[in-house]
Each structure stands twice: as C-alpha cells, then as structure tokens.
Amino acid sequence: MAGQYRVPVGERDQVRAGLVIQMISVCFGVSPDELRTRGRLTPSGGRARRVALYLAHVGYGWPLERLSHVFGVSRATAGQGCRWTEDARDDPALDGLLDRLTEAVRDVCDAPRLELSADADLAASAGPR
Template sequence: MQRPPASRRPFSCAHGMAGGDKLGPAYNSLDIGIFSCILSVELAEWRERWKEHIMNMLDPKTDDPVQHAALARLAEVAIAAVTHVPAETLRSPRRGRRPIALARQMAMYLAHVAFGLTFTRVGICFGRDRTTVRHACALIEDRRDDPALEFGLSALEAGLRALTGALTVTARVEGRS
C-alpha cells in the first residue's frame, strides 16, 4: 500500500510525518509543538466528556428512585404553579406548544440544579432521554441572562432547597422518636 501524499497525512508537514521521517531538528520541534497543541485540545475535550459522564453516574449511597421522583415532582409542581401550566401537561409524552415545552424545560432544569439529580435520573422522572434533559438545561442556562428569569429561577431554586431541607430535618426528627 502506498503512503498518501504528505499534505493528506494527519499531523504532517510537506516533508514527512510529524516528529519523524527524515526531518531535521528544526522541523521536529515545530511539528512536535503543533502536535502537542492538538493533543492538549483533544485531551481537554476528552476530559470534559469524561466529567459529564462521571456527573451522570449514580451514587449508590443516594440512589433512591422514589425520592428522586418525589423531588422531580416537586420541581414540576412549582413550575406548574408559576407558569399556570397543568402538571399533567408537563408529564405528557408529547412536546406541546412553546409555553408547555419551556415550562417542562424549566422543571427539568430545577430538578437537576436544585436537587442535584443526574440527567439520566431527571430523564427517567420526566419520561425523556438524558440528552433531552441536557439540552433543556443548556437552554435554560442560556436564558438566565434575562434578569427577570434569573430572579424567578433563583427564587424557585432557593425555595425548593429550603423546603426539601426542612422536610429532611422533619423526617429525621420523626424517625428518632
């Protein structure tokens, strides 16, 4: 098999492969520098993908599907109350019109951010795929530049965290008696 021309080989210069074939020291250091830049960019991308993968893994100590579903329903009811969209509409398998889809995306975002549920778990609770949840979270995060939405989501997030904290403390106290 014949080698492709130098211009079509990956990490190559006109004289040969990077760091290699019959190159002088000047070309070697230049090509190795370019190769290390490309490699560091690829490693950074890989590291980000790996971090996302790790974040989506479930912690076996806190893996309680019933509790996760209850937290997701709490976020869903809070958004339903604020947006005046019925909660059962948010659970619909259909996308719905724009206000319904936006309300569902906000509920998924709150379930992920306020309660720390993984994309996979939020997707299970809402009957959606984890990539749909990731897309919804990215959309809502981008929309938080709007001061009104930022204020509303921050207030809901703080309220949901305070409510679940109070419920957790109450459950612990009742469990001891």
C-alpha cells in the same frame, strides 16, 4: 421487544420531581399533567418543562441521566432543556425567579422530617379545646 425499557425510579425521586413540577406549574401557568406528558408539548408547556428539568438539575444536583429517568425524557432532551434554560438566564426576570425557586426547593428538601404520632393526629382532628 414488546415495550420500551424504562429504568425504575424511586419514590423519593418521584416526590421531588413532583415538587418541581408543581412549582413550575404555578409560576408558568401550565398544568402539571401537561408537564408530565411524554412526547411533544405546546410551546408554553415545552418551555415550562425545560425550566423544570433545569430546576431539578440545579436544585437537587441530579446528573442528566437521573434527570432523564425521573422526568421520562431522553438524556439528550434533559441536556438540551438545561442548556436552553441556562442560556435564557440572561433575562433578569427568569434569573431572579430561578434563584428563588432553587432556594425554595433546597429549603423544602433540607427541612427536617417531622414524624407525627397517632396521638398528634387525633389531637389535631379534635380541634381546639
């Protein structure tokens, strides 16, 4: 076997995972590149990635298998990350943050899509009249 088999991940799932990664990056002060790294992370990066897995699992309702494919981790790693984060919600600060982030993820993804026409792009670039 030349390489490890990887399930193709759709663009929509990649964009949604990217949203979660960016939000967690801002809240935890960890680089988005570190959260996307395969393999072992720093302790703070590992905690942040576990929270990102949990947020995608709860916010999008993704099953663990889909979560593992999108984030490029094993199903066991995705499950362990979600369990760790669920247990850590005993901390009121983390619980409140996760409630706010889950609501934000759902609000962004449930917002109606806006299709801009070429005319709108031209008007926006021309500036105020």
